[in-house]
Amino acid sequence: MAFRRTGLRRVAVVGAGMTKFVRRAQETAQELAFHASRLALDSCGLRIQDIGAVCLGTAPDAFDGVHMNGEYLSDGAGAYGKPFMRAYVGGGTGVFSVIQGWYHVASGLFDAVLVVCEEKMSSCLPHPQAAFLTIFDHTTERPLKPNLLWIFALEMNRYMQKYGLSKKDIARVAVKNKRNAMDHPAAQLAAEITVEDVLNSEVLAWPVQRLDVSPTSDGAVAVILASEDAAKRITDKPVWIKSVGWCLDSAYWTNRDLSYPEYVERAARMAYEMAGIKEPRKEIHIVEPYDPFDYKELHHLEGLLLAPKGEAPRLLAEGVFDRDGDLPATPSGGLLGVGNPIAAAGLMKVAELFWQLRGEAGKRQVPGNPRTGLAQAWGDLMQVGTVAILGV
Amino acid sequence: MPLDKLSHPQQARAWFDNIPIQNQYTVGIAGEVFFRGLMDGKLLAAHCQECGRTFLPPTLYCGNCFSTSGEWREIVPHGVIDTFTVVHLDLEDNRLEQPELIALVRFEGCEGGLIHRLGEIDAAQVEVGMPVEVVFRPPQEREGSILDIAHVRPLTKS
Numbered sequence: 274m275a276f277r278r279t280g281l282r283r284v285a286v287v288g289a290g291m292t293k294f295v296r297r298a299q300e301t302a303q304e305l306a307f308h309a310s311r312l313a314l315d316s317c318g319l320r321i322q323d324i325g326a327v328c329l330g331t332a333p334d335a336f337d338g339v340h341m342n343g344e345y346l347s348d349g350a351g352a353y354g355k356p357f358m359r360a361y362v363g364g365g366t367g368v369f370s371v372i373q374g375w376y377h378v379a380s381g382l383f384d385a386v387l388v389v390c391e392e393k394m395s396s397c398l399p400h401p402q403a404a405f406l407t408i409f410d411h412t413t414e415r416p417l418k419p420n421l422l423w424i425f426a427l428e429m430n431r432y433m434q435k436y437g438l439s440k441k442d443i444a445r446v447a448v449k450n451k452r453n454a455m456d457h458p459a460a461q462l463a464a465e466i467t468v469e470d471v472l473n474s475e476v477l478a479w480p481v482q483r484l485d486v487s488p489t490s491d492g493a494v495a496v497i498l499a500s501e502d503a504a505k506r507i508t509d510k511p512v513w514i515k516s517v518g519w520c521l522d523s524a525y526w527t528n529r530d531l532s533y534p535e536y537v538e539r540a541a542r543m544a545y546e547m548a549g550i551k552e553p554r555k556e557i558h559i560v561e562p563y564d565p566f567d568y569k570e571l572h573h574l575e576g577l578l579l580a581p582k583g584e585a586p587r588l589l590a591e592g593v594f595d596r597d598g599d600l601p602a603t604p605s606g607g608l609l610g611v612g613n614p615i616a617a618a619g620l621m622k623v624a625e626l627f628w629q630l631r632g633e634a635g636k637r638q639v640p641g642n643p644r645t646g647l648a649q650a651w652g653d654l655m656q657v658g659t660v661a662i663l664g665v
Numbered sequence: 666m667p668l669d670k671l672s673h674p675q676q677a678r679a680w681f682d683n684i685p686i687q688n689q690y691t692v693g694i695a696g697e698v699f700f701r702g703l704m705d706g707k708l709l710a711a712h713c714q715e716c717g718r719t720f721l722p723p724t725l726y727c728g729n730c731f732s733t734s735g736e737w738r739e740i741v742p743h744g745v746i747d748t749f750t751v752v753h754l755d756l757e758d759n760r761l762e763q764p765e766l767i768a769l770v771r772f773e774g775c776e777g778g779l780i781h782r783l784g785e786i787d788a789a790q791v792e793v794g795m796p797v798e799v800v801f802r803p804p805q806e807r808e809g810s811i812l813d814i815a816h817v818r819p820l821t822k823s
């Protein structure tokens with residue numbers, strides 16, 4: 274694969290913090306970013322003066338209703354008077370902003386970087402979905418008045434058809450993730466539900482039903498990255514970023530295989546190669562795949578080469594992906610259970626790995642002293658895969 | 666055919682659409698205090714107990730030491746013109762019959778300041794460094810908005 278990894282420094286995650294994910298926050302977007310940033314700094318005893326640069330992620334400006342939203346948020350993210358950069362790859366932003374923070378440190382430029390992701394979707398009326406209406410090609414598709422659900426419905430149906438899957442096979446993801454979220458103090462939609470509940474919920478765009486989908490949310494998450502020397506001064510439990518990967522597919526969804534996320538596989542292969550991982554299924558102990566929809570978790574587990582194509586639903590039914598299973602998937606509760614403030618949701622997955630690998634995940638703790646975890650997010654025009662592998 | 670080569674731009678096939686969204690902005694935790702203050706005819710600033718700086722408009726956090734500001738202080742609504750402009754065009758590029766005076770006003774002891782309209786003065790008489798005071802709308806017209814301040818005007822000696 275065509276990337277160089279010589280001359281890069283080791284990078285560790287040394288702190289993390291997050292706000293509650295809620296339907297409607299009274300706090301401004303800046304105030305949400307501040308709370309998460311402050312919590313992350315406090316978690317490792319750093320002051321803002323110890324931070325060399327700030328990387329910030331937020332998805333469409335239209336959600337917060339502020340053009341140049343990243344720059345608007347920068348004060349709340351402690352970026353005042355510092356080198357600052359905003360990442361924006363739609364839903365993939367949360368993990369991509371960690372990748373961006375990683376190369377700020379790996380390059381040797383900075384010893385400590387604050388990575389902050391924020392989203393306030395409640396300010397967007399009548400529904401945040403409207404912000405996405407213009408992502409479609411303006412001459413060949415938009416005259417049909419498509420919305421985001423069309424993509425997910427067509428993708429989910431293609432996936433089900435190709436592998437002969439039923440709605441029931443997929444609904445188990447929603448049941449698992451909402452149940453896992455019961456143990457997350459910041460969760461918005463934790464619940465004990467059944468497969469039947471999912472199958473009986475309102476149909477949005479067949480085969481997508483209400484409980485197949487994550488909510489809209491407000492929230493912020495922050496993590497602190499440090500160089501090896503700095504990390505060892507800050508904490509005796511650094512969690513290393515072993516590798517990163519990202520990849521983009523065609524801008525046209527008509528030109529992609531809707532049953533399989535090829536771009537996720539490419540991003541994963543980049544990360545596996547960089548980390549020296551030969552057998553992902555054995556060497557990854559926890560995975561936090563992006564789960565805005567229940568079928569997407571399965572889709573992504575296959576793209577990440579953690580399940581054979583079309584077989585993630587079978588492994589799910591066998592309990593492999595349960596918190597105490599062989600390969601716990603989304604032990605946090607994910608977007609389906611904790612909530613989906615877009616960019617912040619992706620970063621929440623990285624924060625979850627940080628807590629899990631340090632043995633600090635409380636009631637969510639995966640048993641068996643996991644040593645390596647993978648977080649993945651997905652977005653842009655539903656065509657980007659972003660991956661980070663963390664380890665102790 | 667590139668658009669700039671067409672003799673009649675309407676020959677290029679095109680259509681129009683928009684992004685149909687509106688936004689509802691909460692004023693936030695610090696904003697709730699600030700705008701309630703305006704309704705009471707008061708300017709409230711946030712004071713950082715760690716570094717002693719005072720911020721107007723107030724923020725929940727101190728931009729300097731990144732701690733929660735923590736304390737509220739009522740500011741005497743007298744300031745100084747830091748800079749100003751005379752606006753002759755509206756947002757649609759129409760010439761304004763009555764040009765609008767806009768100033769950045771700073772307040773003693775505060776970081777930041779307020780951008781607002783200057784009133785009760787002719788453009789020719791405005792000077793940088795001029796002392797000004799905040800004029801609030803009558804209490805029954807206030808609604809918790811920055812426009813609860815009607816304008817600033819030259820400080821009347823009293």
Ligand SMILES: [Zn+2]
Binds near residue numbers: 718732
């Ligand atoms: Zn301070």
